[in-house]
Amino acid sequence: MPAFKLTPRLVTVGGAQLGPIQRAEKREAVVERLIALLREGHRKGCRIVVFPELALTTFFPRWFMPDWKEVETFFEREMPNKAVQPLFDEAKRLKIGFYLGYAELTADGHHFNTAILVDDTGKIVGKYRKVHLPGHSENEPERPFQHLEKRYFEPGDLGFPVWRSMGGIMGMCICNDRRWPETYRVMGLQGVELLMLGYNTPAINAWAMVHSAPEPEHLRQFHNHVVMQAGAYQNSTWVVAVAKAGIEEDCSLIGGSCIIAPTGEMVALARGVDDELIVADCDLALCKYGKDTIFNFDKHRRIEHYGLISSQTGVIEPPM
Amino acid sequence: MPAFKLTPRLVTVGGAQLGPIQRAEKREAVVERLIALLREGHRKGCRIVVFPELALTTFFPRWFMPDWKEVETFFEREMPNKAVQPLFDEAKRLKIGFYLGYAELTADGHHFNTAILVDDTGKIVGKYRKVHLPGHSENEPERPFQHLEKRYFEPGDLGFPVWRSMGGIMGMCICNDRRWPETYRVMGLQGVELLMLGYNTPAINAWAMVHSAPEPEHLRQFHNHVVMQAGAYQNSTWVVAVAKAGIEEDCSLIGGSCIIAPTGEMVALARGVDDELIVADCDLALCKYGKDTIFNFDKHRRIEHYGLISSQTGVIEPPM
Numbered sequence: 001m002p003a004f005k006l007t008p009r010l011v012t013v014g015g016a017q018l019g020p021i022q023r024a025e026k027r028e029a030v031v032e033r034l035i036a037l038l039r040e041g042h043r044k045g046c047r048i049v050v051f052p053e054l055a056l057t058t059f060f061p062r063w064f065m066p067d068w069k070e071v072e073t074f075f076e077r078e079m080p081n082k083a084v085q086p087l088f089d090e091a092k093r094l095k096i097g098f099y100l101g102y103a104e105l106t107a108d109g110h111h112f113n114t115a116i117l118v119d120d121t122g123k124i125v126g127k128y129r130k131v132h133l134p135g136h137s138e139n140e141p142e143r144p145f146q147h148l149e150k151r152y153f154e155p156g157d158l159g160f161p162v163w164r165s166m167g168g169i170m171g172m173c174i175c176n177d178r179r180w181p182e183t184y185r186v187m188g189l190q191g192v193e194l195l196m197l198g199y200n201t202p203a204i205n206a207w208a209m210v211h212s213a214p215e216p217e218h219l220r221q222f223h224n225h226v227v228m229q230a231g232a233y234q235n236s237t238w239v240v241a242v243a244k245a246g247i248e249e250d251c252s253l254i255g256g257s258c259i260i261a262p263t264g265e266m267v268a269l270a271r272g273v274d275d276e277l278i279v280a281d282c283d284l285a286l287c288k289y290g291k292d293t294i295f296n297f298d299k300h301r302r303i304e305h306y307g308l309i310s311s312q313t314g315v316i317e318p319p320m
Numbered sequence: 321m322p323a324f325k326l327t328p329r330l331v332t333v334g335g336a337q338l339g340p341i342q343r344a345e346k347r348e349a350v351v352e353r354l355i356a357l358l359r360e361g362h363r364k365g366c367r368i369v370v371f372p373e374l375a376l377t378t379f380f381p382r383w384f385m386p387d388w389k390e391v392e393t394f395f396e397r398e399m400p401n402k403a404v405q406p407l408f409d410e411a412k413r414l415k416i417g418f419y420l421g422y423a424e425l426t427a428d429g430h431h432f433n434t435a436i437l438v439d440d441t442g443k444i445v446g447k448y449r450k451v452h453l454p455g456h457s458e459n460e461p462e463r464p465f466q467h468l469e470k471r472y473f474e475p476g477d478l479g480f481p482v483w484r485s486m487g488g489i490m491g492m493c494i495c496n497d498r499r500w501p502e503t504y505r506v507m508g509l510q511g512v513e514l515l516m517l518g519y520n521t522p523a524i525n526a527w528a529m530v531h532s533a534p535e536p537e538h539l540r541q542f543h544n545h546v547v548m549q550a551g552a553y554q555n556s557t558w559v560v561a562v563a564k565a566g567i568e569e570d571c572s573l574i575g576g577s578c579i580i581a582p583t584g585e586m587v588a589l590a591r592g593v594d595d596e597l598i599v600a601d602c603d604l605a606l607c608k609y610g611k612d613t614i615f616n617f618d619k620h621r622r623i624e625h626y627g628l629i630s631s632q633t634g635v636i637e638p639p640m
Contacts, residue, residue, distance in 0.1 A: 131622045134614065159625045164638050179614065181501030181554055182626045189628045191637035207613055219583055223553060226584055230550030233543060234501055263539060264546055291635065293527055294454065294499065298634025302451045305479045306502045306630040308509045314618025315611065317511035318484050 009284040011167055011194065014041035014049040015240050017257040019274035020248035023058045027083035030056055033275055034100075035090050040277045042094040047120060047166055049091075049277075052244040053101035053130075053175045053198035054113065056084065059244065060103075061148040062202075062251055064139040071152055075105035079116060079124070092122030097166050099242075101174060101198040103153075104129070113153045115172050115198065119165050126163040128172035129156030132180050143206040145251050149176075160186040168193040168284040171237070175199035178241065179227045181234070182309065188235030189297065193284045195237050199224075200244045203252040221256050225266065233264030236290025238282045245273035262287045329604040331487055331514065334361035334369040335560050337577040339594035340568035343378045347403035350376050353595055354420075355410050360597045362414040367440060367486055369411075369597075372564040373421035373450075373495045373518035374433065376404065379564065380423075381468040382522075382571055384459035391472055395425035399436060399444070412442030417486050419562075421494060421518040423473075424449070433473045435492050435518065439485050446483040448492035449476030452500050463526040465571050469496075480506040488513040488604040491557070495519035498561065499547050501554070502629070508555030509617065513604045515557050519544075520564045523572040541576050545586065553584030556610025558602045565593035582607045 016037035021030055034051060041049040054060075060074040079102065080088045091098050097120040104114035113133065117126035133155055135147030160183060162171045171192035177183045178197055187195060201224060205215040224241075232239040238261060245255035257270040259280040268278040294300075336357035341350055354371060361369040374380075380394040399422065400408045411418050417440040424434035433453065437446035453475055455467030480503060482491045491512035497503045498517055507515060521544060525535040544561075552559040558581060565575035577590040579600040588598040614620075 131625050132620055134620065155622055156625075162638055164640065169637060176620075179554065180621075181505060181550070182621075182629060185501060186626060186628050189632050189635055191635045205613075208609075212609065219585075223584065226546060226550050226553060230501070230546050233546060234499065264543065265539075289528075289532065293525075296634075300452055300454065300496075301500075301502075301633045302475055303630050303633050305451050305476075306506060308506050309502060310623050310626040310630045312509050313621045313623050314616075315509055315511045317489060318482055320484065 006285040006288055009167055011047050011282050011284060012045045013194070013240050013259060013280055013282050014044065014046035015242040015257045015259055015268065015270070015278040016041065016049050016051050017242055017255060017270045017276045017278065018052050018055060018244045020246040020253070021058045021244065023249055025058065027056050031084055031087050034087050037275060037277050038087070038090055038094065038096060038098070041096060041279070044277070044279045046096055046279060048097045048099070050099040050196045050240045050242045051101065051198060052242050053115070053200050054103055055101050055198060055244065057103070058248055059200040059253070061135065061152055062145040062249070064146050064148060072105060075103040075111065077105050079104070088118065088122060091118060095120045099172060099196040099198065111153050112156060113149065113174055115174055117163060117165065117170060117172060117196070125165045126161065126170065126172060127158065128174065129158050130174040130177060131156040131160070132176045132183070134176040142210050144204070144209055145206055147206060162187050162190040162192050171195040173197045175201065178231065179223070181231060184231035184235045184237070188237065192235065192237045193287045194282060195239045197239070198242050201254045203254050220254050224254060224256050225258065228260055229264040229266065232260040232262055233290070234295060236262040236287045236295050238262060238284070238287070243270070262290050326605040326608055329487055331367050331602050331604060332365045333514065333560050333579065333600055333602050334364065334366035335562040335577045335579055335588065335590070335598040336361065336369050336371050337562055337575060337590045337596045337598065338372050338375060338564045340566040340573070341378045341564065343569055345378065347376050351404055351407050354407050357595060357597050358407070358410055358414065358416060358418070361416060361599070364597070364599045366416055366599060368417045370419040370516045370560045370562045371421065371518060372562050373435070373520050374423055375421050375518060375564065377423070378568055379520040379573070381455065381472055382465040382569070384466050384468060392425060395423040395431065397425050399424070408438065408442060411438060415440045419492060419516040419518065431473050432476060433469065433494055435494055437483060437485065437490060437492060437516070445485045446481065446490065446492060447478065448481070448494065449478050450494040450497060451476040451480070452496045452503070454496040462530050464524070464529055465526055467526060482507050482510040482512050491515040493517045495521065498551065499543070501551060504551035504555045504557070508557065512555065512557045513607045514602060515559045517559070518562050521574045523574050540574050544574060544576050545578065548580055549584040549586065552580040552582060553610070554615060556582040556607045556615050558582060558604070558607070563590070582610050
């Protein structure tokens, strides 16, 4: 990493990868695992710990459930609630902030794939709702497993805000959002310095299994990392990406949780696919180098040529 | 690469990396080198050959020249002109299309860093003018060398168009454009299948040498590749990237010319930093897999949250 003569702004961050959560596992048991990782983070000096997407339950969009009552057993009506309160209490006691992904059911009946940022005083300072929902909305029984995020969730309605908290400018996104350069850029335009995200990524592309040919598994991890390394570099931000991993109900989830520097270099990487904490001393001052030079947006961006990005959703090919 | 049951649309593409062009080297001698690479491309079955940025001269923005008459000796007033005509003639004879970068001086006195696409019948079918000009506009004598693109060129005024030609949807950009995800995305929204670009990238970050600390050289190549691999994957397009390389007038230019598949995988890579042709059979049908699935823009993009990208040039941080 290039040196840049600035006062360091060190934030030690932990990425709390989770091994599988089986369908029968109770929230209380999961919260115990989260607390164990939080305590490990405390021993290792973390000020922030990042948990995965939908960290309180199994990844339920893999099943078609015709009964919404059943679907909603995977949602949280309040945050914190009784099952999760011990995590909030322990984090506050340890003075550790955290990112937590969960399925949110609002008082007026909306369903979102949500993440919150809790600061090191125990206050919920930010909420993000997943914008880029992958998958499909109807049951496709020919698939080995479903990916029904487009059925069970509405697209996030909060945009990509950032928050000043715990010494830096914090951003959040969730899973598939990381594949979209727009995600990083909208936060980059707000000066993001530490972008946190959780993910649940199957090792197998179920669509391809049926409709095409098996997608080589090594590409799944390559794609996971390459988009985040580019996004970090192109916006000169830290990225902390945390997986739910391992064999969850016959579905293999990739691990590969990592912490990426503003240069795009990976400085920490999970070694396995089980509960595991990765840690890095994220110097937020390092973001300034890229933001002031090659990615000085004010000097170099040419928005007069970017109009299509925000005015046109799909592809319009040139005429034949 | 994943299989996808479609009729292949093979376009064999050559990337004609150039070793250095010293300042005293005449255009006629350079054109001879281009023709030699074109003939090699013909022997290897190429339908298109991609040459670097500013492929007819040395990379002159490394010098501050107070006299615009001197600067303009590096520009082309017509394309083709007498010096370049033999390249056009030979390409037409061999039925090979090509991408060529050069400094363009328009009849009404505008200066652009330009690339053209010539099809396999010898017709100029597309012109692109570099949008993202890096570097600076005033002489900075403390640097070991200058990067005065912002002085000698105006930002491109043609946007990021694509062209149907030679069996596919073709796009162009130049050098620093490749670091900006907006470049790929605007062309991706028009269905680009083969994105061609030339570059001249110093192995040393001259700004960092003076104002910060030397930037590790390995990062230059990593950044070169990571942005293109992400851009290819995120838009499911082939990317053909061609360097001017080697020690040019005491300035070391990175090579690393490469051809990247729509999966983001690098399928060809230059081995050295001299004149060298890399070749790949680019099956444009492979673009369809990503464009129809994970990057089906119409299904997944949420432009209501992308407004900042085209409405705000620089960073606006949240209030303290």
